[in-house]
Amino acid sequence: MLAQPSSRALAAHRRPSPSGPASAAAPSAPRPCRCRACRPGSGLGRAGALRVTAFREDTAAAQPPLKTEEQRRMAQGQGQGQEGFAEGQRQRLSRRGWAVRERKAPLAVWSHTLGELGPQEVDIRVTHNGLCHTDLHMRDDDWGVSKFPFIPGHEVVGEVVGVGSAVPASLRPGSRVGVGWIANSCRSCLACLRGEENVCEKGYTGLIVGGNHGGFQEVLRVTSDFLYSIPDALGSEDAAPLLCAGITVYAPLKRHMARPGMAVAVLGVGGLGHLALQVGGGEGGGGGV
């Protein structure tokens, strides 16, 4: 979906509650996702987001597994002096994912290396990711804003594995969070101040636009106030498609279904339409927003 609705609807989830735990609070224990796809022995999710199974599922830490004892020593900076330390740093900050290397090319495993985690940034171990048609538009550079290679995926759910020094205390390793299409904005224009970053006057930053990398990777780095806490009652596989397809239909329904019982027509019951019917209260509308 190129034209994004307001993200205001989800804004309540964006900024961690000021009544959250104080900074002195102990980090909360990792909370496993309870959705069907995450239960032991299950394969892919029944619908919506696919569970990310392409890589090791038991990677508790942010870095990919190291292969040899020598590499482990190097990562710890013990083996080869400055050179070994640099190699260790490179591995620690290396990220592996499925990338589109050139226009219309199929996804291929690809690695890139990040800098150190910034004060406002969060690393998320991706567990679930929806597939949106926009990922395909971006793959094919249909809108002229793709830059290759890039890692698609912008309906992302995962577990926080790293937090920058200035990230609010309510976001800690183990927090289950989601990321959608918008990764950043100017935060100072009138639109941003209204909570409508999707029409930021300076242009928002798209998660997978212009060479930025999305959720089809093991660990995704994002700015902390553009991610959403996932409520305990919502399974990750159900949450992921809401982060683009869901908000795209939710926002206009929320804004325009002003009266209880108001009918709404959904043209096309596809990826978005079937969510619109659920959000809108089912057959005949019903003002369920």
Ligand SMILES: [Zn+2]
């Ligand atoms: Zn799950």
Ligand SMILES: [Zn+2]
């Ligand atoms: Zn999308």
Ligand SMILES: [Zn+2]
């Ligand atoms: Zn702005």
